[in-house]
Amino acid sequence: MGSSDYTFETFFNVVNGECRSAFKFKYGTDPSTEKKLWDWPVATTNDVEEAVQSANDAFKVWSSTPIEERVEKISQWKESYKGYCENFTTLLMAECGKTRALAAGEANEVISLFDHHLQLRIPEERIEDDHRIITTRHVPVGVVAAICPWNFPVVLSMGKILAAVLSGCCIIVKPSPFTPYSALKLVELAQLFFPPGVIQVLGGEDFLGPALVSHPNIHKISFTGSSATGKKIMQSAAGTMKRVTLELGGNDPAIVFPNVDIENTASEVVQGCFVFSGQVCVAIKRVYVHEDIYQPFLDAMVKAASMIQVGEATNKSTTMGPMQNEMQRQRVQELIADTEVNGYTFALPPRSFESNSGYFLSPAIVDNPPENSRIVVEEQFGPIIPVLKWSNEADVISRANNTKSGLGASIWNSDATHAEQVGRQIQSGSVFINSWAKTTPRGMLSGHKESGIGGEWGSTGILHYCNVQVMHDFK
Numbered sequence: 222m223g224s225s226d227y228t229f230e231t232f233f234n235v236v237n238g239e240c241r242s243a244f245k246f247k248y249g250t251d252p253s254t255e256k257k258l259w260d261w262p263v264a265t266t267n268d269v270e271e272a273v274q275s276a277n278d279a280f281k282v283w284s285s286t287p288i289e290e291r292v293e294k295i296s297q298w299k300e301s302y303k304g305y306c307e308n309f310t311t312l313l314m315a316e317c318g319k320t321r322a323l324a325a326g327e328a329n330e331v332i333s334l335f336d337h338h339l340q341l342r343i344p345e346e347r348i349e350d351d352h353r354i355i356t357t358r359h360v361p362v363g364v365v366a367a368i369c370p371w372n373f374p375v376v377l378s379m380g381k382i383l384a385a386v387l388s389g390c391c392i393i394v395k396p397s398p399f400t401p402y403s404a405l406k407l408v409e410l411a412q413l414f415f416p417p418g419v420i421q422v423l424g425g426e427d428f429l430g431p432a433l434v435s436h437p438n439i440h441k442i443s444f445t446g447s448s449a450t451g452k453k454i455m456q457s458a459a460g461t462m463k464r465v466t467l468e469l470g471g472n473d474p475a476i477v478f479p480n481v482d483i484e485n486t487a488s489e490v491v492q493g494c495f496v497f498s499g500q501v502c503v504a505i506k507r508v509y510v511h512e513d514i515y516q517p518f519l520d521a522m523v524k525a526a527s528m529i530q531v532g533e534a535t536n537k538s539t540t541m542g543p544m545q546n547e548m549q550r551q552r553v554q555e556l557i558a559d560t561e562v563n564g565y566t567f568a569l570p571p572r573s574f575e576s577n578s579g580y581f582l583s584p585a586i587v588d589n590p591p592e593n594s595r596i597v598v599e600e601q602f603g604p605i606i607p608v609l610k611w612s613n614e615a616d617v618i619s620r621a622n623n624t625k626s627g628l629g630a631s632i633w634n635s636d637a638t639h640a641e642q643v644g645r646q647i648q649s650g651s652v653f654i655n656s657w658a659k660t661t662p663r664g665m666l667s668g669h670k671e672s673g674i675g676g677e678w679g680s681t682g683i684l685h686y687c688n689v690q691v692m693h694d695f696k
């Protein structure tokens with residue numbers, strides 16, 4: 222591929238260094254307009270077999286390529302990517318329905334991911350006693366399949382790709398069929414810098430994910446998506462004893478103490494609930510507010526959420542775009558209907574839209590529904606949020622933990638020491654103090670309980686792409 226062939230209008234699978242079209246195509250839908258986007262090629266079983274073979278062949282050389290050479294190639298890819306940041310921003314706006322600010326934030330976060338991985342090195346430990354030298358090494362696990370969700374197509378696939386190739390693994394990326402375009406383009410660009418088979422991508426139908434998970438010559442699955450799919454993957458991966466990293470769903474609580482600045486905190490909490498229409502794994506999903514400030518805080522949340530401008534992603538005044546897909550919109554509408562049928566009170570009711578096109582939903586806030594209501598118990602992954610009252614600290618911590626999920630949480634308290642004491646009692650992979658979930662590649666993203674196994678990013682995420690080998694060298 223020459224860089225002059227690299228356009229954002231045509232999309233290919235990449236197998237063995239080759240950009241491949243197909244006999245069968247699918248297309249995505251612009252969530253803002255419901256208009257057809259570009260065709261993307263559907264990979265065949267033959268493509269899968271060739272990609273797996275190519276990855277295993279490439280692994281023999283790539284795994285023993287000195288890390289400084291691998292770093293050099295990643296660095297060249299980064300420089301090239303920087304020149305296309307604007308193209309990726311536009312693509313993300315079209316395929317995800319993200320506002321320009323959100324899409325540009327994601328495209329730029331990829332540069333932070335590059336920078337983070339460029340300075341990472343894989344640790345080796347050497348211990349010597351009277352009889353032997355014990356050297357603990359981390360060796361690349363082999364061929365990895367990255368199975369990705371639709372909400373952050375570039376950031377979530379790049380986190381997997383960079384950790385894999387830096388550690389010496391080869392990787393086959395499977396983007397979500399809802400948002401395949403940007404991952405296809407990322408991997409196509411990588412072909413200018415990496416040997417064939419090191420980074421490949423296959424877009425496909427429902428057979429593709431299970432085919433990768435059960436394939437005997439794939440050695441690890443790095444999956445980000447729902448807990449339901451994660452369980453299926455874990456079950457199927459057991460057949461070949463594959464390593465799995467599972468980054469799954471959440472039901473993140475925010476606990477608000479009575480000593481906060483009400484207006485500012487409510488405005489921040491609202492952002493944490495409704496960012497990308499709530500379609501963020503670590504978005505706030507439940508808000509627990511101390512009874513002493515419950516009503517003014519709820520009023521301030523309603524005021525802040527009412528100012529959100531819902532509209533087409535490309536419209537400059539829009540601050541919240543549409544839902545990414547119709548299925549997800551229907552799921553949220555079901556939760557809205559459940560809230561109505563059960564007679565719970567909307568502090569901010571959802572509004573209807575005049576336009577017949579676009580998967581739009583407006584922010585909605587439910588006033589103190591029961592703890593066992595669906596809107597409290599389930600991951601809504603959309604712009605409807607329950608606000609709940611608390612009075613006793615131990616009790617609210619127990620309510621926050623009373624879930625099968627354990628992905629993220631936030632504690633809002635002007636006494637940071639106290640906030641941290643509370644945060645330590647929360648069963649989740651990430652806890653944000655006086656902030657909604659602002660993740661960074663420097664901090665590991667991982668889930669407790671049914672929110673996942675293993676983790677990615679941070680200084681140790683890369684170790685999940687390695688097996689440990691201990692050399693016992695007797696004197």
Ligand code: NAD
Binds near residue numbers: 369372431666
């Ligand atoms: P999903 O589980 O429906 O799909 C994710 C991917 O898995 C897609 O590529 C899909 O094609 C593939 N897939 C589906 N069934 C499969 C199977 N049986 N075997 C192998 N692959 C299969 O999830 P989604 O709707 O795309 O994403 C939303 C979910 O992802 C939410 O629950 C959200 O919380 C979670 N998520 C988690 C994180 C995190 O870091 N923990 C980040 C983003 C999203």
